[in-house]
Amino acid sequence: MTKHVVFIHGLWIHSAAWKPWQDLFEQKGYTTVAPGWPGDLDTVEATRANPDGLNDQGIAEICHHYADIIEGFDEKPIVVGHSFGGLIAQELLANDLVAAAVAIDPAPIKGVKVLPFSQLKSGFPVLGNPANKSRTVSLNVKQFKYAFGNVLSDEESNALHAAWTIPGPGRPLFEDAAANFVRNSPAEVDTHTAVRGPLLLTSGTEDHTVPKVVTVEVSKLYADNTASVTEYHEYEGKGHSLTLDAGWREVADDVLAWLAAKGF
Template sequence: MTSWPDTIVLIHGPWMKPIAWERWADRYQARGFTVLTPEYPEMSSGVVSECREEASKVSGLGVDDILDHLSTVIENLPTPPIIMGHSIGGTLAQLLIGNGLGAAGVSIAGGPVRGMGGLPLSKLRSILPILNDFSIMHQEIALTIQDFRDIFANCLEKRASQWVYDRYVAPTPARIIFQSGLAPYVPHAATAFDFYNNDRAPLFFISGEQDQIFPAVVQRRNYEMNAMHSTAIAAYAIFDGRDHFIFGEPGWESIADTALAWSLAPRAGTLQVN
């Protein structure tokens, strides 16, 4: 990059609201960056309680709908931003970078994309049992507090997890879970990605070692496919003792700082971070 980007776009993932990025936004704004945290289309911009009441509005929302919306947001910016995303938000960040948008991309605990393989379907279905029930594909899915503690924030202390749940957690469209989770096994998947693209901006894949939704093997395989087939910069890092809520649990500052430092000076390979 000839000059540093001045804008950072933070994309939330399933079951999270954009406000979940509030501490990252404050931290980056204090560094002088403009920070955008766009909502998914049709989703209520209100507080979590309103989103839970109006969840049916987003029941049919898919990856293409969200990707088109985010593309419009980014295309209207004066200069290419840094794009970061968590969970399927990380997948969306990768797809946006693959589509020629953004100066650098960071996928944090991201989901699989079409063509990467690496995780047996039986294993993925054991992690995300909703993938066994296609009847709910066009519905919205809520997480109970126990679900959140067991699979999303399994390293978080009980009292803290309740606070996070009450402030950030809202129902999510089931369709995006199916589209991302089954991407490696479905022809013409909505999350198709060109691993041979030499012209894309740099991509950084970050994993949490204790992630029970998208285990570290998912991001590792994604990184390896990019490093193997493209001359564009790809990097990978795994943080020990971190779960799927890696961007919000104690120690989130090191994730945020690592992501930004790399985005401003991308380098290829596996990075030592802990």
């Protein structure tokens, strides 16, 4: 079984934030990579200084970017994605490009009908202005605190904001918001018939950006696919920062245990 792992970050977070996960997984015998989205630069500072490469990058472009990277592997890797990275992970898995996927507090796929207020508020810095569809948008400290750090102290939330945030392209949020009204939406995933490797969906019960009710509904979309394994795990009291904050190790250890149980 493959021991290669590809980590995929979400909107507003640089791929370098996966470094503690990579170190842990490599200690357990995996090889890892954490490529940025198309347009990301090598460091947080460089991407902040010149984010224009992210302008107009949408879900399809990001999926193709990771599919191209995966083509270079000698066997299908495992993919672990957070937030929009979790949506991308599901797309890659449904297309049988990866051996297994973990989607941590994933952005909703097409078919999810619920739209909690906190999700709307978290996305408003982008969705509040239609011009943001083709450009990048940054979260300020207060916006990050609401969307990511709502269960953290101000000190920890502000430190994570300073360390890892980058401008994010607006297009994926607009595409996701309109998914249920668009034919052939890039946020559509074959949840019903795809014969694929195992999928783990997780949710933090206090997540504002992707509330628990959203991920529960995603898991229900997979319920009739009896040919493939889909499992759901919940983290009591955790928010959207669960891959970044001081409690990240609990989540990472659970992912490792799940992979081991699946034979990876």
